[in-house]
Amino acid sequence: ITYDNAGNPIIGGASCVPNNSPSSCQLSTSNRAFAIKLSGTNGAFLSARDLASSWGSSNWIRIMSINPTSDGGFVVAGDIAYSAFDRDxxxxxxxxxxxxxxxxxxxTTGSEWLTTAFQTTDGNIVVIGTPFNEIFIAKLNxxxxxIIWQKRYPRTYYDSGNGKYFTWGKPSSDGGIILADEISGGTNRxxxxxxxxxxxxVVCARRIGGPGNDVGIDVVEGANYYYLAGFWNGSDLFYARFNKTDCSLVGSVRYILSSGDESARAIDIRPTSGIPYIAGYTNRPGWTAGNYDGLLAADSGLQxxxxxxxxxxxTNVSVSLSASGSWTDYGNTGINVSNATYSAISVNTNKTIACGLLTPVSNDEKYEDCYISIANNGSFLTIKSKDRxxxxxxIYSSDGKVVYRNEFRNVEGVLNEKIKLNSGIYIVKVNYKKGEIKNKFVIKD
Structure with a gap:
């Protein structure tokens, strides 16, 4: 997401056919990139662009980065398919x-992608790609x-069976660039x-790691240090600080102690306090409804x-990287753009909410899934069951405490249970003869 000069948000992404794919749509059979501008005042739809690939395989183009430019416009970067096995x-x-x-x-003849594009202090555009065995960086007019210049830095890659993770770079205040990435640790990442x-x-580069798989995902510059966030030991959200002069590690690696699976996806620094704020995901029991949910974490780093x-x-060592070769510039081609219209999904806050998603009594009964529902306090929680x-x-509060518990015998048809809870986010768990269902809902005053 980025913003224009008037403060209107512009969202870049891709719509895809899921095909059991993760959020990146990596396994999907079709991706189509889009950019949508909304009103910064009320979120109303203003305009949109549909990016269609005319580059070989016409059903694959994704936006992985969107950033503003000084003229009020924006620049995007991502990947586009030349064939089923070759992306550029x-x-x-x-x-x-x-x-x-x-x-x-x-x-090249292999698969590449660009995860970063931004305007530098001289007004031009820097793009970065981090495919399997190298780092690509270029400056464009x-x-x-x-192309003003381009550099290709080979670096080793360890395949742990999960594929290459997307990683991002950012501009630094001295006109340079900082990058989070991964490198082979011999038997791990x-x-x-x-x-x-x-x-x-390359001014400097630093490799850090432990016995498990450790990957840097995002970076940001703070007042005194560069900050990097990602996942440690395969399942722990972490961040680390690096010296601005020589990239040496400052202090210790900080990580979230958890029995679940966490990873960072973005990091930023609060200017007034210097505290890092990290966005990512988790499936820690008690923090989620059993699946992966978003996570926002902050740390003073003091204790x-x-x-x-x-x-x-x-492992905490300096790394030497040497530029070698270049990517082929296929020119000003490959993408067609058309206008597009998108409709926002609105939630009716006066409806009752239906949880459990059991078989409806009849096909004409419509009800909302709890995970998108917002209800007024005192609404009825509706469970529908065809069989007796x-x-x-x-019902659990967001910190995992049980705030409501009840059992109902021989339910057939519609069960309406009035809920009286404080405003907040809750997780509801329904046990029935065929299993268990968990979902989230929100109560507002």
Whole structure:
């Protein structure tokens, strides 16, 4: 997401055919990129662009990065399919009216992608890609997309069976670039932090890791240090600080102590306090409804707590990276853009909510899933069951405490249970003869 000069948000992404795919749509059979502008005042739809691939396989184009440009427009980057087994990186520049100004495709005979595109202090565009065995970085002319320079840095990659993770870079205040990535640790993945200068040369690079798989996902510059976040030991959200001069690790690695599976996806620093805020996901029991949910974590870094702990990585070494070769510039081609219209999904806050998603009594009965529901306090929680059965209903608060529990015998048809709870987010669990269902809902005053 980014914003135009008027404060209107612009969202970039891709719509896909899920095909049991994760949120990245990696396993889907079709991806179509979009950019949507909404009103910064009320969220109303303003305009949208549909990006269609005309590059070989016409059903695959994804946006992985969107950032503003000083003219009120924006730049996007991602991947586009030449064939089913060959993807290339693309970058496109739009003006303030969301008109396409230029687009560019880069790649080799293998599969590549661009995860980062942003405007630098000199007004031009930097793009970064981190495919399997290398790091690609280039600077493009903001007016036409022509290459000013490009660098290709080979680096080893360890395949743990989960594929290559998408990683991101950011501009630094001195006109350089910082990057979160990964590198082979021999028998596992290790975190790689890289600082580039304004010409794409490596200033310094640092590898840290432990006995498990550790990957850097996102970076940000703070007042005194560079911060990197990702996952540690395969399942722990973590962040680390690096010296701005030589990329040396500052202090310890900080991670969330959890019995679940967490990872960071983005990190930012609160300017007034210097506290890092990290967005990611978790499936920790008691924190979620049993699936993966979003997670926002903050840490003062001053001491160990019930959640945050410190560790010293077993690997903490400087890394040497040397540029070699270049990607092919396929030119100002490959993408067609058309206008698009999208409708927002609104939630009726006066409806009763239906949980459990049991078989409805009749097909003409419509009800809302709890995980998108917002209800007024005192609403009826509705459970529908076609067959006669016993039902156990438990409601948990967002911190995992039981706030309601009841059992109902021989339920057949519609069960309406009035709920009186404080405003907040809750998890409802319904046990019935065929199993168990969990969902979330929100109570508002």
């Amino acid at each position: 990186g693309f970058v496109a520049k739009f003006d303030a009216s969301m008109n396409l100004q230029w687009r560019r495709i880069f790649g 903001v007016s036409n997309g022509n 290790d975190v790689l932090f890289v600082k580039f200068n304004s010409s794409g040369g 160990d707590t019930c959640y945050w702990r410190s560790l010293t990585p077993s 059965q016993d039902i156990k209903l438990i």
